[in-house]
């Protein structure tokens with residue numbers, strides 16, 4: 001099989017020079033050399049070897065480089081062009097070696113995702129396949145345009161086992177996303193063990209939309225997810241939605257309710273009917289609850305962010321909501337974290353350490369503009385561009401359509417850093433693509449909704465804004481054989497001329 005052209009990579013690299021007279025062929029003698037002064041590089045080397053061994057059957061010994069190797073694949077943390085920054089890389093391929101240079105492990109890891117795409121489709125096989133393992137000659141210089149490129153999985157409406165969460169994380173890594181927001185609590189389920197209130201998980205996690213058995217992650221399982229993501233240079237952001245979307249907590253902890261009566265567990269899909277009690281008599285109990293939950297979650301979360309929701313608090317009077325958020329902001333700071341919240345939190349004018357996540361469907365929002373004047377940064381999750389639970393078209397069997405239909409081109413043909421009115425591009429941290437799971441129950445459903453729109457969004461967050469739909473759609477077409485080989489379910493959009 002011919003080597004895949006350097007120009008088929010998604011996200012599209014910043015600059016590519018092909019040297020068609022050169023190409024590198026993997027053999028059973030190919031060694032993976034890693035920067036001798038870096039444990040990070042050694043771990044990325046092992047990860048790379050792990051990707052290449054199954055389909056080739058080759059050993060891919062990983063060992064520290066001495067100097068700049070003139071054979072094999074070298075992952076080096078010296079000599080990279082300054083423009084690669086904290087997350088970029090260079091790849092140089094000639095007939096005798098593949099040189100990868102970066103400044104960080106994250107940069108080396110990003111290069112490995114590119115290398116994967118430069119190899120024939122057969123590399124995605126989980127068993128040995130006879131192929132000529134060629135990588136086209138040339139040079140790639142690449143680095144991301146935005147720092148935050150995220151995916152969210154709602155594990156509250158429907159619970160997913162750790163194995164499914166790990167596969168979702170693999171899909172984020174494949175397209176160079178670097179944040180994983182896990183929506184752990186909502187009306188239908190509480191999905192994380194909290195020692196201070198054991199019933200949150202054991203009872204609050206005992207069902208889901210439709211009445212199925214639900215489930216929850218023990219602290220050990222959550223830590224396993226965090227470590228799995230970290231090994232792929234992905235930062236986990238846990239979300240406990242509040243003060244709305246809290247029925248699972250209210251059902252598990254009676255004293256969070258104004259009448260101290262626990263409502264029944266909820267297995268429907270309505271929103272906006274629940275709220276922590278806001279009255280004076282319950283203030284201490286509710287505040288202590290939040291403090292306990294944030295303390296335990298922060299202790300399990302190495303990343304800088306904790307997400308405390310804030311959306312659709314339709315059963316919380318506005319003045320109470322604002323006072324509530326003002327009490328919550330310092331709790332997150334107390335445990336050394338920064339708060340992410342749905343953009344309604346702007347009503348409570350958080351300080352600029354907070355990261356509001358915009359989920360509106362129009363670019364013009366008064367609270368956003370006012371916050372931008374105060375120097376806030378924003379995370380863009382415009383629902384009519386990034387909500388991967390939206391149907392592709394009216395015939396899509398899964399998903400919803402309240403924010404509109406999102407075909408691949410709708411997810412691609414916009415610019416996340418230029419979307420919000422009155423917000424300069426330097427104030428946009430990046431984008432995040434939420435997958436809400438009211439209608440999503442298994443891995444194949446997740447994959448059907450995120451492929452091919454996640455690669456489209458990934459390119460909008462990583463590549464130069466000048467990349468075009470017509471170029472992207474031809475590159476995207478070359479990726480479906482990879483997804484098939486990797487047994488990834490995807491939507492064969494009629495907008496793409498699939499092979």
Ligand SMILES: CC1=[NH+][C@H]2[C@@H](O1)O[C@H](CO)[C@@H](O)[C@@H]2O
Nearest residue numbers: 271311312342359387389436
């Ligand atoms: C931030 C936000 N709150 C709502 C809204 O997004 O729509 C989602 C479905 O698309 C729904 O699941 C979620 O609870």
